Amino acid sequence: MGKKQEPSVAASSEWTDEEGLRQPRGDVHAWLPGTNQTLCGLPLHRARLDRFQHVLWVDALWLADTTDSGIAICRRCAAAGGRSTRRWSRVDPRP
Numbered sequence: 001m002g003k004k005q006e007p008s009v010a011a012s013s014e015w016t017d018e019e020g021l022r023q024p025r026g027d028v029h030a031w032l033p034g035t036n037q038t039l040c041g042l043p044l045h046r047a048r049l050d051r052f053q054h055v056l057w058v059d060a061l062w063l064a065d066t067t068d069s070g071i072a073i074c075r076r077c078a079a080a081g082g083r084s085t086r087r088w089s090r091v092d093p094r095p
Ligand SMILES: [Zn+2]
Pocket: 028, 029, 030, 038, 039, 040, 041, 042, 074, 075, 076, 077, 078
């Protein structure tokens, strides 16, 4: 539709909610549907990440902030523009 595509997520682990939907857990990265790597450059297959096309990255960020969801947000993905409501800013390069 000419709109910029919102990233979904890819995660190292998953659980199933009450409605039977797969939900991400563990290491959670931003992933653009149609690509085979995360925003931070990890190949999904080699990093053993599962795709969650129905879970938007912004929602995962919100879940990680507000719930005890077991989600570990990838800081490199967050810095790579996954947080679409904020202007991109340089992060501390040290770990
Ligand atoms: Zn990442």
